[in-house]
Amino acid sequence: MTRALLVYALTLLALLLTAWLSLLAFSQHPLMLSGLWQGDDMSALIVRDVRLPRMLVCALVGVGLGMAGGLLQAVTRNALASPHVLGINQGAGLFVALSLGVLQRWQLPTLAMACAGAALSGALVMLLSGLHRGRASGVRLVLSGVALSSLLAAMTDGAVMLNDELGVSIVAFMAGSVDGMTWQQVAGLWPWVLGATLGALLLAHPLNLLQLGDEAAHSLGLKTRTVSVLCALLVVVVAGAVVTYVGAIAFVCLIVPHTARALLGRQDYRLVLPLAGLLGGALMLLSDALSRLVSYPFESPVGIVTALIGAPFFLYLTWKQRR
Amino acid sequence: MNARCARILLPLTLASAWLAPVRAELRIRHAQGELVLPQPPKRVVALEFSFVDALVAVGMAPIGIADDRQPERIIGPLRDAVKGYASVGSRYQPSLEAIAALKPDLIIADQRLHQAVYSELQAIAPTLIVDVRSSTYQEDLETLQVVARALGKEEQMRQRLRRHAEVMDKYARAIENDQQLTAVFGVSSDKGSWLHTEATYAAGVLKRLGFDTPLKRGRNRMWSVPYVKTGLEQLLATNPDILLLGRYSQPAQIDSWAKSPLWRGLKAVQNKRVYWVDGNVWARSRGLISAELMTAQLHGLLRQ
Amino acid sequence: MRGTSTHAPLLLAAALPGALLLTLLSLAVGAVPLTLQDTWHAVWSDSSPYSHLVLQLRLPRTLLAWPVGAALAVSGALVQGVTRNPLAAPDVIGVTSGAGLAAAFVVLVLGDMPLWTLPLSAFVGGLAAALLVYRLAWRGGVSPMHLVLVGVAVTQLFAAGIDYLASAQADRVALAVIWLRGSLWGRNWEHLMLALPLLPLLPAALLLAQRLNLLALGDAAAQALGVSVNNTRRQALLLAVLLASGAVAVAGTVAFIGLLAPHLARLLVGADHRRLLPLSALLGGLLLLLADTLGRGLLSPLEVPAGIMTALLGAPYFLYLLSRHRGGMI
Numbered sequence: 003m004t005r006a007l008l009v010y011a012l013t014l015l016a017l018l019l020t021a022w023l024s025l026l027a028f029s030q031h032p033l034m035l036s037g038l039w040q041g042d043d044m045s046a047l048i049v050r051d052v053r054l055p056r057m058l059v060c061a062l063v064g065v066g067l068g069m070a071g072g073l074l075q076a077v078t079r080n081a082l083a084s085p086h087v088l089g090i091n092q093g094a095g096l097f098v099a100l101s102l103g104v105l106q107r108w109q110l111p112t113l114a115m116a117c118a119g120a121a122l123s124g125a126l127v128m129l130l131s132g133l134h135r136g137r138a139s140g141v142r143l144v145l146s147g148v149a150l151s152s153l154l155a156a157m158t159d160g161a162v163m164l165n166d167e168l169g170v171s172i173v174a175f176m177a178g179s180v181d182g183m184t185w186q187q188v189a190g191l192w193p194w195v196l197g198a199t200l201g202a203l204l205l206a207h208p209l210n211l212l213q214l215g216d217e218a219a220h221s222l223g224l225k226t227r228t229v230s231v232l233c234a235l236l237v238v239v240v241a242g243a244v245v246t247y248v249g250a251i252a253f254v255c256l257i258v259p260h261t262a263r264a265l266l267g268r269q270d271y272r273l274v275l276p277l278a279g280l281l282g283g284a285l286m287l288l289s290d291a292l293s294r295l296v297s298y299p300f301e302s303p304v305g306i307v308t309a310l311i312g313a314p315f316f317l318y319l320t321w322k323q324r325r
Numbered sequence: 326m327n328a329r330c331a332r333i334l335l336p337l338t339l340a341s342a343w344l345a346p347v348r349a350e351l352r353i354r355h356a357q358g359e360l361v362l363p364q365p366p367k368r369v370v371a372l373e374f375s376f377v378d379a380l381v382a383v384g385m386a387p388i389g390i391a392d393d394r395q396p397e398r399i400i401g402p403l404r405d406a407v408k409g410y411a412s413v414g415s416r417y418q419p420s421l422e423a424i425a426a427l428k429p430d431l432i433i434a435d436q437r438l439h440q441a442v443y444s445e446l447q448a449i450a451p452t453l454i455v456d457v458r459s460s461t462y463q464e465d466l467e468t469l470q471v472v473a474r475a476l477g478k479e480e481q482m483r484q485r486l487r488r489h490a491e492v493m494d495k496y497a498r499a500i501e502n503d504q505q506l507t508a509v510f511g512v513s514s515d516k517g518s519w520l521h522t523e524a525t526y527a528a529g530v531l532k533r534l535g536f537d538t539p540l541k542r543g544r545n546r547m548w549s550v551p552y553v554k555t556g557l558e559q560l561l562a563t564n565p566d567i568l569l570l571g572r573y574s575q576p577a578q579i580d581s582w583a584k585s586p587l588w589r590g591l592k593a594v595q596n597k598r599v600y601w602v603d604g605n606v607w608a609r610s611r612g613l614i615s616a617e618l619m620t621a622q623l624h625g626l627l628r629q
Numbered sequence: 630m631r632g633t634s635t636h637a638p639l640l641l642a643a644a645l646p647g648a649l650l651l652t653l654l655s656l657a658v659g660a661v662p663l664t665l666q667d668t669w670h671a672v673w674s675d676s677s678p679y680s681h682l683v684l685q686l687r688l689p690r691t692l693l694a695w696p697v698g699a700a701l702a703v704s705g706a707l708v709q710g711v712t713r714n715p716l717a718a719p720d721v722i723g724v725t726s727g728a729g730l731a732a733a734f735v736v737l738v739l740g741d742m743p744l745w746t747l748p749l750s751a752f753v754g755g756l757a758a759a760l761l762v763y764r765l766a767w768r769g770g771v772s773p774m775h776l777v778l779v780g781v782a783v784t785q786l787f788a789a790g791i792d793y794l795a796s797a798q799a800d801r802v803a804l805a806v807i808w809l810r811g812s813l814w815g816r817n818w819e820h821l822m823l824a825l826p827l828l829p830l831l832p833a834a835l836l837l838a839q840r841l842n843l844l845a846l847g848d849a850a851a852q853a854l855g856v857s858v859n860n861t862r863r864q865a866l867l868l869a870v871l872l873a874s875g876a877v878a879v880a881g882t883v884a885f886i887g888l889l890a891p892h893l894a895r896l897l898v899g900a901d902h903r904r905l906l907p908l909s910a911l912l913g914g915l916l917l918l919l920a921d922t923l924g925r926g927l928l929s930p931l932e933v934p935a936g937i938m939t940a941l942l943g944a945p946y947f948l949y950l951l952s953r954h955r956g957g958m959i
Contacts, residue, residue, distance in 0.1 A: 030562035031561070084785070087785065153885065175517075303554070418812070426661045
């Protein structure tokens with residue numbers, strides 16, 4: 003228990019530190035913490051109107067993705083599953099490309115389109131893998147996602163083929179960026195993340211049981227199919243919300259739950275899932291801060307930074323898994 | 326003796342004098358070495374918009390253009406001159422068949438895009454390869470000379486370039502940037518906004534007119550990119566005196582920035598020097614005539 | 630086992646002339662539409678005005694569709710056999726993204742390199758990626774599930790790498806995309822030469838057919854029947870990687886053929902690899918040819934890359950998959 007307390011305390015500290023970095027660091031303007039509550043000069047306004055909403059979006063995205071990753075790994079019983087492979091991002095990307103390209107004259111709001119695309123591809127992947135019939139396994143889910151992703155990616159390519167500016171936009175969208183975040187996005191995102199957090203906490207104990215294996219869980223009275231479906235639904239909803247606002251952020255969902263489990267030393271999802279959320283938040287905030295440093299004074303997409311941090315870390319994790 | 330020599334030599338001299346102008350062979354050095362054309366070309370296929378500009382500038386019209394199947398991408402001043410051309414498809418993957426069907430005697434291609442199919446193009450017709458996509462305004466002017474040489478119109482191009490320099494000088498004087506104002510061109514879509522740094526075409530044209538850019542990125546570093554994705558914070562730090570924007574979607578990201586109180590922190594906003602321009606002309610066209618069009622537009626905007 | 634054995638000889642008998650006819654039809658399509666008569670004339674006589682068009686511009690790419698499509702299809706069938714899952718594809722073992730990353734690196738970072746470096750780097754990249762996946766997935770053997778999950782994660786890694794390069798070098802992206810996008814545009818006789826080494830690999834796959842049939846019964850059962858499970862998997866994967874890397878090196882990353890062709894073949898002749906592999910090869914070539922032909926003809930003179938056409942053709946099939954499968958196969 004003390005280990006868990008220590009880990010949580012340190013994570014919260016990391017969260018605060020990275021939040022501070024994300025809020026104030028690496029700017030060409032002199033930003034100060036006091037800008038949060040006083041001052042009408044440009045620096046204070048930047049802190050309040052540009053940095054603060056962006057920091058909050060990053061934190062929310064990190065929490066959402068961290069937990070989504072944890073949920074998916076729990077339901078597929080494999081440490082290498084991630085919502086990114088389910089094709090949700092590609093679905094959102096395709097619909098956005100369509101709305102900005104071929105369907106441009108109808109002026110469809112990008113947000114709604116991204117949401118629709120994410121939801122549709124999420125539903126498709128669940129249907130394809132047979133989740134609704136309780137026949138899904140980790141492999142089926144992932145393979146369905148891969149097949150669907152490549153289909154959607156190719157279709158997106160087709161949609162942008164004729165329009166090179168659109169191509170640049172889509173690449174930027176898919177690379178994940180938070181530089182245009184306003185309070186509107188914060189308002190849109192927090193209900194989903196809150197809902198997902200509550201859902202995850204409720205599902206945590208059933209998920210613990212699920213780790214014992216289908217038959218064992220069944221014999222303990224667990225409705226495995228319901229739990230799987232609810233879990234998958236939560237994952238799709240959160241991942242969809244994130245990609246709608248921010249684009250495709252790589253690796254957070256993959257390495258954060260892993261790290262949470264490793265730090266806690268055990269697999270109790272009642273502890274792992276919230277920690278995964280906090281760690282995800284810290285990672286996103288750190289990436290946000292670093293995205294301003296990589297090619298200072300210019301910015302890089304935050305998805306690139308999470309990939310730069312996450313990729314070597316992921317390789318290390320997979321290597322360790324071999325033992 | 327003299328009369329007999331004269332009777333042989335005179336016709337020979339006359340004959341050679343008559344034969345000499347027919348050797349109108351053109352030799353041009355380009356990215357792929359040396360291109361040899363037996364005579365000035367008449368049927369030219371242009372695989373990038375810059376080349377259309379160059380052809381019209383010396384009074385020629387291409388028989389085929391890679392226009393992405395969107396003729397509206399050809400800017401206004403050029404449209405009438407090229408009427409009746411045949412589309413050969415997209416600039417990135419022009420249809421080799423369509424090009425061959427036109428039976429051209431010269432194809433002008435871009436180094437970045439068409440290097441991969443150079444040998445196929447060369448099999449259809451002599452192909453000139455030059456770089457117009459990653460070049461600056463100044464480099465483009467030099468490239469125009471190379472293109473003109475391949476067309477056998479070097480003198481016309483020289484004159485046209487002189488006239489171009491006069492036009493640009495005239496506008497530079499009329500605009501008269503004695504306050505050393507800075508200007509930046511950028512594009513904004515729904516998903517992001519990008520500013521063009523000093524290594525871009527738009528920045529080159531602006532510099533020619535006397536407007537320097539605060540965005541110095543250079544091209545020597547491996548990762549230096551001409552277009553930088555920008556947030557409101559960076560825009561405020563860049564803070565140019567004049568901001569020219571191309572719109573890629575309605576609404577664009579910049580529109581939401583314009584609603585923030587920080588927007589008024591921009592010098593360009595305070596001095597009412599934020600202008601929306603046609604992205605097609607300012608970003609995609611890259612040519613002599615389009616530069617003059619950009620300049621005329623800028624002059625008109627600044628006078629308001 | 631679905632599909633009766635009487636179908637197979639019929640299909641094979643119809644296959645060869647059918648393939649020839651389709652090739653001829655494909656040669657007639659393009660920015661300059663030709664009649665079948667003109668096309669035939671152009672192929673055989675020197676006096677036709679369309680000789681250059683047909684023989685130099687269309688024939689190489691039409692012929693190229695066969696080895697490339699077949700290689701991708703057989704590669705897919707092998708991967709599906711190894712993982713015992715019909716939704717697996719060569720992309721899953723990281724080949725396509727590895728090849729893509731290597732090519733993207735050459736184009737976007739190294740810049741002006743001679744053209745032959747592109748197929749070479751793609752081949753090496755694909756191979757290296759698959760090797761990485763295999764090593765990482767090795768745990769005293771390679772379980773299909775673990776292979777898939779590691780493969781997918783590594784693919785993500787490389788895809789992130791490609792995204793990074795693409796966004797860092799935005800002005801050169803167009804060129805990389807031309808190549809990354811699977812297409813037969815601009816492919817000539819040299820590319821066909823590059824694809825020839827793929828041909829001997831196709832019958833080599835047949836040698837594994839019976840062992841793959843036994844593997845489908847499950848690891849334990851196969852072992853009991855005398856099949857060396859790990860060796861078979863290793864050999865099948867190696868072949869799959871060579872085939873896929875070779876195909877990608879020549880035509881770019883054509884999505885979907887490795888997934889669709891074996892699937893369709895399975896519907897027609899069942900799961901016996903001795904019939905499945907050859908039919909997959911045939912269907913793979915057919916699909917790619919069809920995609921390339923449609924891509925050339927639909928929006929002429931604009932060419933829709935074959936990789937995109939296969940995706941568009943695959944989409945309705947996907948939905949059909951959803952309605953059809955009641956578990957079992959998937």
